[in-house]
Amino acid sequence: MHPVARYILQRGSLALLVVWIGLTVTFVVSRLMPFNAAELLISRLISQGVALTGEEIEAMKKQLLELYGLDKPVVEQYLVFLRNYMVTGEMGPSFAFFPTSVRDVISKALPWSLLLLIMASVVSWFIGNGIGILAALTKRRRISNILENVAIAFQPIPFAVLAISFLIFYALVLKLPIPSGGYMITGSPVEMLLYMSRRAAFPLMILVMFGWFGSFVSMKAVALKMREEDFIIYSFLQGAPTGSIRYMIFRNSILPQFTILVLGLSRVFIGSLLVEYIFNYPGIGYILQGAIANADYNLMLGVLFFATIATAVATFILDLVYPLIDPRIRYPGQG
Amino acid sequence: MPKNILSVENLNGGYEVFVGRRRVFVHAVDDVTFSLHNNEVLGVAGESGCGKSTLAKMIYGAIIPPLLVKGGSISITTKGGEVLNINKLSIDEVRRKIWWIEISYIPQNSMNVLNPLKRIKDQFIDVFRYHGIKMDKTETVEHLRDTLTTLGLPPEVINAYPHQLSGGMRQRVVIALSLVFNPRIILADEPTTAVDVVTQRTILSLLKEWRENNKSSLVLISHDMSVHAYMDDRIAIMYAGNVVELGSSLDIFKEPLHPYTRALIESLIRKGDKSIRKGLAGQPPDLINPPPGCRFHPRCPYVMNICRSEEPVTTFLDNDRYVRCWLYTSSR
Amino acid sequence: MAYVYRFKELALRPKFLIPLTLFTGLLVYAFIYTATININPGRWYYAPPAQPPNPSYPFGTTSMGQDLFLLVPMALRNTIVISFVAAVISVLIAWGIGSTAALSSTVARSALMTLVDIVCVLPGLPLLMVIFYTWRDHLTIPLIGIIMGLIGWAFPARAVYAMVSSLRQRTFIYTSYFSGLAIYKIVIKDFIPFLLRYLMINLVSTMTWAIGNEVTTSIFGAMKMEEVTIGTTIHWAMYYQAILLGVWWWLAIPVVFLVSFVLSLYVLMVEIDRYIFARARVTWG
Incomplete structure (x- = not known):
């Protein structure tokens, strides 16, 4: 095969x-x-x-x-x-959104959640890795060290606490309104997608704001180690210009980072559930809160099942990308 | 009279490192003078830690802190006949004008220096790109196929990724890479240290054959005297940053003059000889605080009083043979 | 090799002493001070409602008339207990599974690692919410921790697996073995520092994970809401519109205490790692 x-x-x-x-x-x-x-x-x-x-x-x-x-x-x-x-797909009626069935409630919310989940993990992964590689390659040690210290300080704090702190800051200090609505929107798929993206921008911003630290820290470490690798030094001695060397470091450091993206999905999922609820985004998290507030066991079980499907599917999609970036999977050799 | 294509004069340099908060200078290359002729193999021999690799880096012009050149000059005659002083050029000029075009480099662990994510042919195309050399892709690939075949590699290799090749094949690819622009000097830093004896022999033969066909020169750095015996036209023996003896390999193996050279050659196994090999007692000196006088004197079996206080001067025996030892100064 | 522990250097570092003081202070406040309180700080209206911080109520009071100076240490205590129990349970499972996988045959190893991969992907949080919510009447604080521990072991198990299998192939262990060192000495000198280091890292990271889950499930209301924890305090503050009514301290004080606890714990871990276990790092292959 x-x-x-x-x-x-x-x-x-x-x-x-x-x-x-x-x-x-x-x-x-x-x-x-x-x-x-x-x-x-x-x-x-x-x-x-x-x-x-x-x-x-x-x-x-x-x-x-x-x-x-x-x-x-x-x-x-x-x-x-x-x-x-x-x-x-028969999971009974939902009481929180009576008389809609659990299947319909969830299938309305699922695209919203998947969009947010995938965008949040991919965008914060890109931003974290981008800043990480810049921090590893820059000559301005001071800036990159400050960034690293900030990231290390934020990293252990649970996301829930960060989100609540941000909520306090946003509502009490900035005194800005929290966007809401959009649940029962209908229209052509393109319109829907545009609307959803607009609506997702705010929760996405929060997830990304507190989501890039992990990939930043590990990217910086990997890239700093990569700089000393034999094949990088060899291409330097071959006369590769700085730009090419930097690209090569980036290209090779990004591979182990990809595993982090895949494995981190379920952790991003926790964050996105919470953000959906706190900032009124009509996804699974929002539904889950409704289910809990109304003791809607049918809906809770449905959410549990769909949460599994969502992370499994998202993981599988990311898994499919991996052979495209690592030739060692496409062409296994003698090692 | 052979033409010099590279000459090194009174080269001094080393590393600036911090030990705790104190800045110290590791004097790894001390007053080294030699020249490389056209169409020859020059070996550089010595124990590890004697400054061989530092010398290689300096000749190659890869002078990046903490490596410093304190004095002396390295001049190279280019293909166009221009004479360039490598240690006066900026690192970017060296990169564009010298590396791979005039001098190319075969690194120590050459099985593991290929980018794991690129096909072999792309690694060749990259080298063209690095030097801004225009080329026709299909033509280059055709040419590559031929080159790889002469090195004993199947032509399919160009489409393979490094992990699909065996260690020996990768090493050949690295050699092919260094020959891409037909440089007149090849610098090989312990090219066969990490391989078994059979592969070692194949690789050395390949290098030898190629060099003879192309009339280029090879600087071969190795601690292994048998490699030198097989390859070299001339040998420079290094000890603690100094070149202590230099001469044609025939002369050196037949009649080693410096006590250190003698010890090195005596450690070789010879056909028919059944005596137990003698090793040289002691360790190479600390390059941060080298011993006064001759640096070899703490280990030298022929040590004299003068050796402990004064550095030996270079004694030329003929045009191409010199030794730095007080034993030979007094006789003249 | 003689293993060097740099205790003295560590103990003199301000970067170690400041978080240590903070950490001990928080523990005293959460465990010793709460033992002296003789009312249930979760009860309603034993204090005037919605007082901003003032001399008699240093952290203010909630809209439900609870004194935050008494409520917060109780909440912190319960949250710490939950996370610690969860960490101990999950680290035990992780060590069992991770090291078994690393030390066993190919078949058993790939089966165990597939299991670990699956549990990594499974979304633990909604599962925790459903379990906590349906059994909320039967929950106790340690039980919450135990349930979390049963779900959160997959990530530490991966780390343990990688560590043990890399440790197995390290040359210095063979060196010790072939140079005739007794097995128990190899264990003490070559293994223990690595094991202790990973035990510490696993414990701390699972504790922060459990704290995050406790807070998140409580915010959703899927918890035994009568128990005072940091999460339920935040939940009630949001439920009674603390932000809208301007009772910001109701939210801010628990958050500040939780963040100080997590950060001081984390910095302590980093500093101990740097001075005690610096040589026990395994480079990942």
Whole structure:
């Protein structure tokens, strides 16, 4: 088999494995709840569904019972669960956004979250690496050291704390309004994308502002080490001009950084959930908050499942880029 | 009378380093004078830490702090017949005019000096680009195929990445790279230190053959006297920053004059000889505080009083043979 | 090789002493001072509401009439306990899995590392939120830490794996072995410094990770909200519109304390690393 095909197959099956394990975890959590979820949901359905006719309530009740299938053996429950989530996409009604179904609520929010997640990790990765390589190559040691100290000081602080501090600063010191709205926007895909990008700019800015430190610090370290590598010194002695050498250092240092981008996705995801909620961006984080505030277990489970899918897919997309930048995957050799 | 293409006169230099807060000077090259003839192999021999590699860096003009040149001159006659003083040029001028065009360089661990992310042919094209030389891509690749074939490499190599080649193949590619512009001088700094004896022999033979065909000169730096015996026309023996003896390799191997040279040659294994090899006791001196007088005197079996206080002067035995030792001064 | 620990130099550095003082001060405030409080600082209206910092309430009070001078150390204590328990649990798992993977055969190794990769990719935070929210009535502070520890071991496990497998191939260990050093001496002199260093780094980084998760889940409200932690304090401050009403100290004071704790812990780690473990760095292959 072609090495690239093997690589893609390998990464793809890993992504599938991630999704399957995520599903199983979701199932286990849903069955281990310390109360009978189906009955709780039905009682809430009845209290919420005042506007519904008796028939509609009965239909929903039946659907919920079927969804949880608590009277059947666990293995069957598991298979039904897998079928519902993977094949039919049937995850029951949402109470926080009643009477919309969980599937519809999440599929509306998911593109927003994916856009923000991918943009935030990619943009802060580029900015961090860009500044990192400049700091490693510059002759102005003082500026690069100050930058590094700032980054090292910010790096250990949890993102949540940074975001809250920024919120205090933004709302109390700058006295600026927080943008909101945009959830139920419809239009052509291009219009949607334009609108979403505009709407994503503000949360993106916050995520990037506090997200570039990690790749900056490691890029600087890698590039400083790369400068001493034999092949860099050799090309210097071949008479390579400074520009070419700098590009070569950059090109070769960026490779190990790529792994950081892929592995960091789930950490960026935490940040983006929080930013979505604090700054009213209509993504998964926003929905999750609504689900928690309304004790909407169906929606929580759906979010858990889709969060897994989102990170698995984003990781897979980034994995696909890797062979393009590293020939050692395309053409494995004797080492 | 052979023509000189490189001459080094009274070259002095070393490294400025900090030991704690104190600035110290490591005097790695001390008053070195020699010249390189057209179409010859000049070997530079000596223990590690005697200044061989520093001398190589200075000749190559890679004078980057903490390396400093304190005095003396290195002049080179270019292909166009111009005489350039390398240590008077800026590093950028050296880069554009000298490196790879007049002198090229084969580094110590040549199996690991290729950029892992570039195809072999692109690494060749890059060298053209570095020197602003216009070339036709397809024609160059054709030419490359031929060059690589003469070096015993399959022509597909040009499309390979370094990690797809074996260590010996990579080394040949590096040699081919250094020959791209047909420079008149090649500087090889321990080119075969990290390889097994068989590969070593192949590589040295390749270099030898190429040099003979092209009538270029090779400066070969190695601590290994057997390499010198195989390759050199002339040898310079270095000890603690000084060239202590210089002469044709035939003369030096037949009749070593300086006690240090003698010790080096005695350490070689000879056919039929069953005696146990003698090593030289002691360590090379500290270049920060070299011993007074002759730097070799603490280890010299023939040490005299004068050696402990005064530096020996250069004694020419004929036009192309000199030694720096008091043993030979007194006789004249 | 005799391993050199530079304790004395370390102890005299202001860059070490200042964070050490801050860190100890915070610990005393969070653990010893709270033991002397005889009311539950999480209760409502035992103090006048929404007082800005003043002589009798140095950190001000919340809109719910809680004294932040009593509330914040309690919150800090609980957050520290959660993160410490989480760090201990996850470091134990990480060391178990990481070193087993590094020392076992190819098959077991690739299976374990695939598992680690998967757990790295799985989004732990939404899972934590769902678990905490559904079991909020049964949670205790140490239990929160234990659950976090069970989820957050993947990243430290990767680091441990890389460290142990690189340590395995280091030549100085063979040198010690072939020069006849007893096995237990090799362990003490050649392994322990590396292990201690990574243990310290793992502990600190997982603690900051757990603190971040505690704060994030609490802000979302998916936590046992009656427990006083830094996260729940921030949550209630946002819930009661502290920013809109200008009660900024309700948010700012817990944030300041948390940041000082995390930063002093981190700087201590960096300084100890520089002076005690400087020679125990593994260069990554």
